[in-house]
Amino acid sequence: MPLFPPAACPRLIVKIGSALLVDPDGGIRRDWLRGVAADIAARVHAGQQVAVVSSGAIALGARRLGLAKGGRASLEDAQAAAATGQIALSQVWAEVLDAERLTAAQMLVTLDDLEDRRRYLNAAATLDRLLSLGAVPVINENDSVATAEIRFGDNDRLAARVAQAAQAQGVLLLSDVDGLYDRNPALPGAVHIGRVERIDAAIEAMADRGSASGMGSGGMASKLEAARIATSAGVALAIASGRIERPLSAEARHTLFVPDKRARARKSWLTGRLTxxxxxxxxxxxxxxxxxxxxxxxxxxxxxxxxxxxxxxxxxxxxxxxxxxxxxxxxxxxxxxxxxxxxxxxxxxxxxxxxxxxxxxxxxxxx
CATH class of the missing domain: 2.30.130.10 (PUA domain)
Known part of the structure; x- marks a missing residue:
């Protein structure tokens, strides 16, 4: 059975990393994305509400502006790339979801939007209404205005915070790796960890802080931080590979982080805060x-x-x-x-x- 089936997870947040959505030349991997849209449509038609946290704006904008280092050479380059790439990103999501008879909705947020209690509740209300109407919110950090002091810094943690706001039951981080290993998976003898009941010092020691693709801003450390935020809010989180076709319908190896069932809404908001x-x-x-x-x-x-x-x-x-x-x-x-x-x-x-x-x-x- 694929991860987070609709009957067991009425509301799901799917995060897609830059390396999955954008090819090394800075173009969108449209065939793969059409498969993801088809998977989302199947879940929505089965009764599941799905929101997407989508990376890729900076990578797409950098290609269009001819910026070095994927648009990450400076904060100003990243902001300019994000402003340019976000248009392309939202357009392609609207196209692939429309082909599946689904309506896309765009939400751009900054760290402050989910750190301030009132703005957090406003974002939560918007997400709830969009999902209840059958739309598919496509969410990204508003990198065109965010500064180093007010950034999530990676979409893994953003996805976990969105799950809290949306009162989702599951978060699926689609990545270029198929889960957590006891060491860098490129090293000989690396062992895959299929299930994590508690994130302790031993689990944290397994994290590799690098982003293998060079496009993204995260790594396994950011995914563990996202897992801590999600599970503390009573939300299950899984890390799975997106390097396969139709990743939402495939039965593939992954790591599942088990949620804390004692979580309370206000306290989970406090736990997930980054500032x-x-x-x-x-x-x-x-x-x-x-x-x-x-x-x-x-x-x-x-x-x-x-x-x-x-x-x-x-x-x-x-x-x-x-x-x-x-x-x-x-x-x-x-x-x-x-x-x-x-x-x-x-x-x-x-x-x-x-x-x-x-x-x-x-x-x-x-x-």
Whole structure:
């Protein structure tokens, strides 16, 4: 049975890498893409809702503009290539899906669109409506305006975040490799890993950070990060090869990352975030309390980094390592004033009744 059958996965996100969609000369692999469109059509007609996260805009634009290094020699080149290539990319997707009697819809997002809670909910509502209408959203990072500070940096992580927003049950990363190996698959004796129940240090050590094609921006490390985001949100993620015809209908080797069934919507949004406004440093006692499910109290806080407002996302650090992320109950100035204090002393310091915690457990996730 192919991965993520419609009956078991009502909503699926499919990510397609640049090396699959664009040939080495910078042209679109139309025959292969028509096969993918036919696979999507078969799934949609079987009742599955499918959205596509499609790479390829920069590679296509670089060819048309004659830019060196595939358009990645500088941020300005990448932005210009993306602006040019996105038109071609959206046009070809519209053509191949229309041939299958499907309607394509384009969504371009930046990191901020899915990091800001309100914009995240707006994007989620748009995705939900498009999918419910039977359209196939084709999503890409808006590289023409994104800068180094506000980029996902790869479409693997974007696909995982889109899955969260769309409340999908599965993410399929089509790649130039057929899954995770215990070492670089080009090395002798490399062993394929078919199923991952938990992403731990041993699994992370298997990642190869290179992008074999030279076109994309990801590698196995980015796919593991995507898997962590997806599974933390209760979404299954699979890495499979797109180097075959009709990859969505083929029964081929892959790696499946098993989802965490305990995930909650707001907490999964926090887990998947890639940025934070600031940080709170804590002592060992507070770290232990957080691990046991408690809120972060001011008594266990040692220091404040950065400037943030009440309700902003902060990272919680113990011995300089991130242990949790959550929504701060105070702005950074007031949080700094009550560091290390008990609740009965905070009212006099603040001049108002203190809140129950620096970060409440209902708005906190361990990482």
């Amino acid at each position: 934070a406004r600031g940080a709170i440093r804590i002592d060992a006692g507070a770290a232990s309390a957080l691990a046991g499910g408690a809120s972060l109290l001011a008594a266990g806080a040692l220091g404040i980094d950065g400037s943030f407002a009440r309700g902003d996302v902060v990272t919680i650090l113990h011995q300089e390592q991130p242990v949790a992320r959550g929504l701060s109950e105070y702005d950074s100035a007031d949080a700094a004033r009550i560091l290390g204090t008990k609740s009965d002393a905070q009212a006099e310091i603040l001049g108002y009744a203190p809140r129950s915690a620096l970060v409440h457990r209902d708005h906190l996730v361990l990482i």
